[in-house]
Amino acid sequence: MNGGWGSTALPPVRGFAIGGWGTLPxxxxxxxxxxxxxxxxxxxxxxxxxxxxxxxxxxxxxxxVRVGPFVAVGVAGGALAEPGWLLSGGVEPTIGLAAEGLFGxxxxxxxxxxxxxxxxxxxxxARGWWNVL
Numbered sequence: 001m002n003g004g005w006g007s008t009a010l011p012p013v014r015g016f017a018i019g020g021w022g023t024l025p026x027x028x029x030x031x032x033x034x035x036x037x038x039x040x041x042x043x044x045x046x047x048x049x050x051x052x053x054x055x056x057x058x059x060x061x062x063x064x065v066r067v068g069p070f071v072a073v074g075v076a077g078g079a080l081a082e083p084g085w086l087l088s089g090g091v092e093p094t095i096g097l098a099a100e101g102l103f104g105x106x107x108x109x110x111x112x113x114x115x116x117x118x119x120x121x122x123x124x125x126a127r128g129w130w131n132v133l
Contacts, residue, residue: 018074022093025072025111025120032092035078043070043098065101072111074098094120 016037020029023039045068072094096111109122 016076018076018092020120022124023072024074024092024113025096025109026094026113026118026124027074027092027116027120028118032074032076034076037074037076039072039073041070044068045098045100064097066096067097067099068109070096070098070109081092 015033015035017030017033018024018037018039019031045066047064048067049064073080073091075091075092091116092113094111094113096109098110099108100106105126107124109120109124109131111122112118112122113120
């Protein structure tokens with residue numbers, strides 16, 4: 001669970017934004033925001049065996065992926081006048097399916113936000129690679 005809280009003197013550029021990639025797939029990217037937020041996620045990933053893909057003579061890609069469902073909820077509040085973010089007006093749920101592969105380097109998510117009636121797809125590299133790229 002993540003969360004943040006800012007005082008009424010919080011400058012608009014320091015506000016919190018949620019929605020989309022990394023937070024709530026299916027909710028439009030950075031749509032919800034304000035001086036405070038809370039975000040929680042529950043997921044279960046299980047192993048799914050697949051044949052390994054050969055990569056030259058001495059290596060092969062991981063023979064399987066981890067796949068499973070997730071549910072995420074988030075809330076944003078405390079209006080900030082300048083950025084024009086929407087307040088969530090309650091808990092925003094997202095349900096979906098996540099998959100990890102290539103030795104945990106690649107993560108794909110397919111999420112559905114019921115209130116927006118929208119599907120979101122995200123792809124991400126493991127955080128350990130962010131500084132390299």
